[in-house]
Amino acid sequence: MPWYTLLVLAVAAERIAELVVARRNATWTFSHAGVEHGRGHYPVMVVLHTVLLAGCLAESVLAHRPFLPALGWPMLVLVIAAQALRWWCIITLGPYWNTRVIVVPGARLVSAGPYRFLRHPNYVAVVVEIAALPLVHSAWLTATAFTAANALLLTVRIRCENTALASAAPA
Template identity: 60%
Template structure:
């Protein structure tokens, strides 16, 4: 795969992310109109910056450090990256109007139990997809520094801030007498 084709793939991934933001804004507005409460807002700008840096960093590393396309690595990583896109679309479709990029809990909302959310052992499927994609996308063209740096920083954000914020928000809703032990919807879990 040429550098130009890799750049186009990353660009298309970025366009897909911009579309996600459009859907997220619409869904967040509906959640707020239904009494939704946002939590964990402080880490959101860092997440946006990190995800933007993943896309820019992957292309920059390939161009600036002359990273080769290694077919034995690149083709499987491309397949995984494409599967991650399909996984993200499945997650967004499964959550429907409850999906957004923020942590917004709507009192009384039913917990989604379709798609990947039907499995209790996988509480945050979107984040699993993001972690896998953060490794696979840069490695399509052997941008291993970007893959490593993104993965470490992403895990810090997810485990240190995002997932605890979602879990606290849902726990507070349940403790306040929400719609049962699995009440509410929280962001893009």
């Protein structure tokens, strides 16, 4: 179990690193006339992602969830793959990547890196991570509840982002 706690703490540290990058990128995009959209759902997203991490640890301890190698190891691989995909997105978008929806008017959509294959690859990483991280240690209630909550949030988030990108696209 201590190794699972370390894994969840490592994911938390990764999230903090994301926020540092996002803050730097927000400063850059705002200095380039960036416009923020969807401020209302952003705090909900922050709470969801924070409580997910606590839920992973709480369920595994309080419900005495075992580590099941046949489930845990593949889920760990998916968690690592999700992190790799997320950082591929961050590197590909450069200063345009953010945890918030901030769009620079007139900027072209990025079609390199993972964006060659998917319109929203970062959200694929989020979906995989939210499902897989709890299942590394058999926390199936957390995986189920947060996957459902994330699906609802992503319907709002993706609609917001698509609208923002369409309104800012060059003519």
